[in-house]
Amino acid sequence: MTVSLKDVAQKAGVSVATASRALADHPRISEATKQRVRQAAAELGYMPSAIARSLVKQETRTLGVVTTTVTDPYAAELVRAVEDAAGAAGYTLLLLTSHNLPRREVAAIRALQERRVDGIIVISPRGVEHYPDILAHVTVPLVLVNHTLDHPRVRSVMADNRQGARLAVEYLVDLGYRRVAFIGGPTTSRSARERLHGYTEALRAMELPLDSRLMFPGQGRAEDGRRALLAMLDITPPPDAVLCYNDLTAYGILAQAWALGVRVPDDLAVIGFDNIPFSELTAPPLTTVAQPTEAMGHTAVALLLRWRRGEAVDTVHFDCTLVERATA
Amino acid sequence: MTVSLKDVAQKAGVSVATASRALADHPRISEATKQRVRQAAAELGYMPSAIARSLVKQETRTLGVVTTTVTDPYAAELVRAVEDAAGAAGYTLLLLTSHNLPRREVAAIRALQERRVDGIIVISPRGVEHYPDILAHVTVPLVLVNHTLDHPRVRSVMADNRQGARLAVEYLVDLGYRRVAFIGGPTTSRSARERLHGYTEALRAMELPLDSRLMFPGQGRAEDGRRALLAMLDITPPPDAVLCYNDLTAYGILAQAWALGVRVPDDLAVIGFDNIPFSELTAPPLTTVAQPTEAMGHTAVALLLRWRRGEAVDTVHFDCTLVERATA
DNA sequence: TTGAAAGCGTTACCAG
DNA sequence: CTGGTAACGCTTTCAA
Numbered sequence A, B: 001m002t003v004s005l006k007d008v009a010q011k012a013g014v015s016v017a018t019a020s021r022a023l024a025d026h027p028r029i030s031e032a033t034k035q036r037v038r039q040a041a042a043e044l045g046y047m048p049s050a051i052a053r054s055l056v057k058q059e060t061r062t063l064g065v066v067t068t069t070v071t072d073p074y075a076a077e078l079v080r081a082v083e084d085a086a087g088a089a090g091y092t093l094l095l096l097t098s099h100n101l102p103r104r105e106v107a108a109i110r111a112l113q114e115r116r117v118d119g120i121i122v123i124s125p126r127g128v129e130h131y132p133d134i135l136a137h138v139t140v141p142l143v144l145v146n147h148t149l150d151h152p153r154v155r156s157v158m159a160d161n162r163q164g165a166r167l168a169v170e171y172l173v174d175l176g177y178r179r180v181a182f183i184g185g186p187t188t189s190r191s192a193r194e195r196l197h198g199y200t201e202a203l204r205a206m207e208l209p210l211d212s213r214l215m216f217p218g219q220g221r222a223e224d225g226r227r228a229l230l231a232m233l234d235i236t237p238p239p240d241a242v243l244c245y246n247d248l249t250a251y252g253i254l255a256q257a258w259a260l261g262v263r264v265p266d267d268l269a270v271i272g273f274d275n276i277p278f279s280e281l282t283a284p285p286l287t288t289v290a291q292p293t294e295a296m297g298h299t300a301v302a303l304l305l306r307w308r309r310g311e312a313v314d315t316v317h318f319d320c321t322l323v324e325r326a327t328a
Numbered sequence C: 001t002t003g004a005a006a007g008c009g010t011t012a013c014c015a016g
Numbered sequence D: 001c002t003g004g005t006a007a008c009g010c011t012t013t014c015a016a
Helices: A005-012 A016-023 A031-044 A050-057 A073-088 A102-114 A128-135 A161-174 A190-205 A222-232 A247-260 A293-308 B005-012 B016-023 B031-044 B050-057 B073-088 B102-114 B128-135 B161-174 B190-205 B222-232 B247-260 B293-308
Strands: A062-067 A092-097 A119-123 A142-145 A154-159 A180-183 A241-244 A269-274 A287-290 A316-318 A321-323 B062-067 B092-097 B119-123 B142-145 B154-159 B180-183 B241-244 B269-274 B287-290 B316-318 B321-323
Touching (some): A073 B092, A092 B073, A161 A180, A161 A321, A222 A241, A222 A247, B073 B092, B073 B293, B128 B142, B161 B180, B161 B190, B161 B241, B180 B222, B222 B241, B247 B269
Parallel strands (some): A119 A142, B062 B119, B269 B287
Antiparallel strands (some): B287 B321
């Protein structure tokens, strides 16, 4: 059914070896036969089998990406950056999602290894504690975005979440806010833990009391923001500002505030985290902490590719910046 | 370096053939040897090569997906649905993005065919006019989401965009709005053309004048909404409602309205299209036309899989529904 | 400059 | 129930 190199060779009247070399533009093939082979290939609509090539070359020119879900705008942004960088280098992406389940994450890594990808990028890992087991068998290099793991076959690309959270709290306090609340993220997320850390650290550094009633749990969903705002209103005195685990949570606050008539930032200042594209479209536009997502995605790919070339590579850290808009 | 079936066979003291069958749980292999082989495989951390398997089986259990960009929430939603359905059926996704460039889209289809994917799903195609050329060489089945093409190897999954747009306009007119504007989408998008069609059709059906000054161009970006609102304010009398090509454009209207103090829906009613997740979080929450994205993604995969099994499959159509929230 | 043949890691057919 | 071997489609020595 599908035309193979053999067919091309036959049509051009040469051996498969020659046909292969001709199409690869091998130097020691006469221009004449090259022409003939190319012609034959074109006429037959020949499309080389990457599968067969991978088997002999022992490389697939494919990178595996595992992420929680592409519907998370932050993850999507990262996937986009990774796709761009990979594509530019001639690599294609095999995409698997974990839906936040450690088990699925590990299964994904395994599946990718079976497909012999040249490297794996895990965006916001959720199950690193299981990695040591699987890494005993997985032999491809792994790059973790937003997590670290001490293992010879693992490197990381990190945003400094602690510094980012500190930045936000300091900004709020400088603005005069004194009762700064925090809405956390999933406990399985390293970023969430670090942001919480940055929050408490900043408060301490600025000699402000740490009030546990001002710290709300969350899963990074808008729903968590809505709920937290409701809970905040029951506290006396209520917080005058809130740092959210992510922008989505901040949207929840904004939506609920709008519904309740709570004025932002007059009654309550809010700062998000991630600076996803919609954050400049909220009413009011969201002040938030940004990560250099694009650079992080590019770096993840670059790390993997340099690593494969045998170069020594090391984990990379990026600073966060504050994007001042209208909610604080 | 990496352990192959040969190693497993050796360790278990059987032939590769037997090892292969044992791991495949072939019926005519003694339980004893199965155990021995499995044990050996486990001890060596054997991971079968999907590449080698694909070569002999002539199938990759991989589906190719090409989309404009995963950062478009609508596309992301579709990719998610496709991933879920594919994953459930034991298929993995090879993801390529076109960034709206017909050339890249065609190149992507070609690349996927070279990788011998079992089927290709193109989300919101941008270059179908070039398909006939490439389809002469591409042999895998193609499913188009949001476009059609009359070709034996192509099927489609469609939302009825015209009906959706009509629904929205009728809803507005029923509510008493009389000067309904429309902000369009990219001319390369079939959905955009159909939505415009539905808009004019509905106006005509309701015997309302078609005013070309009320039809604004756009690319589906928030920016287009912002710009359109500014332009609308210069018209006398200004429109009292607007149907947007998509939710993103509607966000632009909302953001600009907030900045200008234009009240929604009192001064201007707004309806979006796509019902992406954020639309329930805008202030006010966005009234919008929804497509059954989940079902569409699942259907795209089901179509492809049934097709491969040799069943006769046909293009599927879905109706849109109106999600009433607070902007109209 | 070209060809024959080995080999990549599997599966599947044919014997035994 | 098990083993030998061909085959999948390509690249890459090794020879000529």
